[in-house]
Amino acid sequence: MKLSNIAQNWTRNKKNTYVKGGNDFDGFLRLDIGEPWFPLTPDLERTLGNLSVDDFKKRPDIHCLKLRNAASKFWNVPAENIVVANGSDQFIWLLPRLFMNPADNAIVINPTFFLFSESVTRVAGKVISFTTSLSNKFEATEQIISDVINTANQNSVKIIWLCNPNNPTGSAISLDKILKIVKNTSALVIVDEAFFDISDLTTSESALSLVNKHTNIVVLKTMSKTFGLNNVRVGFTIANKELTKILEDWKLPFEVSHIAQEVGSVVLNDVVHWRKMKQALLTERDWVINKIREIKSIELASPTKTTIFLIRKNEGDIFKLLLNKNILVSNFNICKGIEDMGFARITVKSRAENTKLISVLKKIDDCVI
Numbered sequence: 348m349k350l351s352n353i354a355q356n357w358t359r360n361k362k363n364t365y366v367k368g369g370n371d372f373d374g375f376l377r378l379d380i381g382e383p384w385f386p387l388t389p390d391l392e393r394t395l396g397n398l399s400v401d402d403f404k405k406r407p408d409i410h411c412l413k414l415r416n417a418a419s420k421f422w423n424v425p426a427e428n429i430v431v432a433n434g435s436d437q438f439i440w441l442l443p444r445l446f447m448n449p450a451d452n453a454i455v456i457n458p459t460f461f462l463f464s465e466s467v468t469r470v471a472g473k474v475i476s477f478t479t480s481l482s483n484k485f486e487a488t489e490q491i492i493s494d495v496i497n498t499a500n501q502n503s504v505k506i507i508w509l510c511n512p513n514n515p516t517g518s519a520i521s522l523d524k525i526l527k528i529v530k531n532t533s534a535l536v537i538v539d540e541a542f543f544d545i546s547d548l549t550t551s552e553s554a555l556s557l558v559n560k561h562t563n564i565v566v567l568k569t570m571s572k573t574f575g576l577n578n579v580r581v582g583f584t585i586a587n588k589e590l591t592k593i594l595e596d597w598k599l600p601f602e603v604s605h606i607a608q609e610v611g612s613v614v615l616n617d618v619v620h621w622r623k624m625k626q627a628l629l630t631e632r633d634w635v636i637n638k639i640r641e642i643k644s645i646e647l648a649s650p651t652k653t654t655i656f657l658i659r660k661n662e663g664d665i666f667k668l669l670l671n672k673n674i675l676v677s678n679f680n681i682c683k684g685i686e687d688m689g690f691a692r693i694t695v696k697s698r699a700e701n702t703k704l705i706s707v708l709k710k711i712d713d714c715v716i
């Protein structure tokens with residue numbers, strides 16, 4: 348079978364990613380996966396226990412009404428501004444298909460989530476890259492913002508990707524800067540807030556307040572990070588009514604299973620549990636960061652607003668050193684914008700897991716291993 352030109356081009360240019368799936372690393376301490384370690388809520392345990400055969404046989408509600416109503420309360424946006432899909436990856440994949448033609452341009456600020464660039468190349472679009480620097484703590488500076496705006500206007504850029512807080516650096520972009528881009532370009536600005544709800548950022552810093560005021564912005568959310576429920580595969584796009592209608596029409600029917608909709612609704616309705624868990628996560632993050640700061644040969648790349656961050660060692664490859672001790676972190680040596688800089692991404696997990704990490708890092712520091 349002959350692949351289409353677009354598929355051939357993408358296959359040729361496909362880059363390796365840091366994502367490791369499957370069972371290859373069974374028995375390893377997995378600090379590579381960006382999901383937090385939220386325990387299940389009591390309500391969710393009860394819901395799972397009460398599932399019947401009918402729940403597995405039912406056709407899912409294609410409009411996900413119950414889930415959208417729960418999301419509407421959780422994020423305080425009208426349900427008509429919310430679309431649900433099989434993980435936010437699905438929207439990252441879909442949005443370029445809807446708004447880009449082959450050879451159209453999109454802007455990505457690296458280092459960031461690899462799927463932004465990949466989904467553009469999958470529609471034969473072109474990625475214009477900007478790079479934040481270690482010396483600026485990986486922040487999108489005013490200079491970068493104004494360069495992004497100029498470039499977008501000069502090259503009829505169709506999509507600008509922003510990630511807040513950013514994966515993998517944990518750095519934030521202010522609402523003022525996002526607004527500046529939205530107001531001064533006609534590109535669709537996609538703000539991925541996957542890590543927002545497990546971060547130090549407050550509601551007033553979210554781009555959600557912009558979606559009903561501007562036609563060229565959408566915000567992405569995901570249950571994978573907000574509640575640590577990666578396997579439920581539920582992601583959201585929050586946008587103005589016209590855009591949500593387009594997305595709702597385009598996405599595949601029955602994409603979100605009945606079980607996922609039930610699970611999602613129960614979890615979103617338990618704000619008290621989410622608040623408690625978020626607080627515990629951020630407290631744990633502070634504990635890990637403080638411990639890492641005490642280890643001389645380990646460098647923390649930048650302060651993080653969320654539960655992921657980059658580290659490296661003054662000598663040697665931290666990814667390999669940890670791998671040798673059965674700890675898997677994400678190798679960001681291949682990530683655009685920080686190639687070959689020796690960074691690995693750590694995800695904050697439970698105290699027991701974090702203690703193990705710190706103890707191995709100390710041994711590495713002492714050259715005991």
Ligand SMILES: Cc1ncc(COP(=O)(O)O)c(C=O)c1O
Nearest residue numbers: 434435436460514541569571582
């Ligand atoms: C920034 C960012 N956005 C989106 C996703 C994908 O989330 P989902 O599991 O909802 O597809 C990830 C997953 O790692 C991510 O890091």
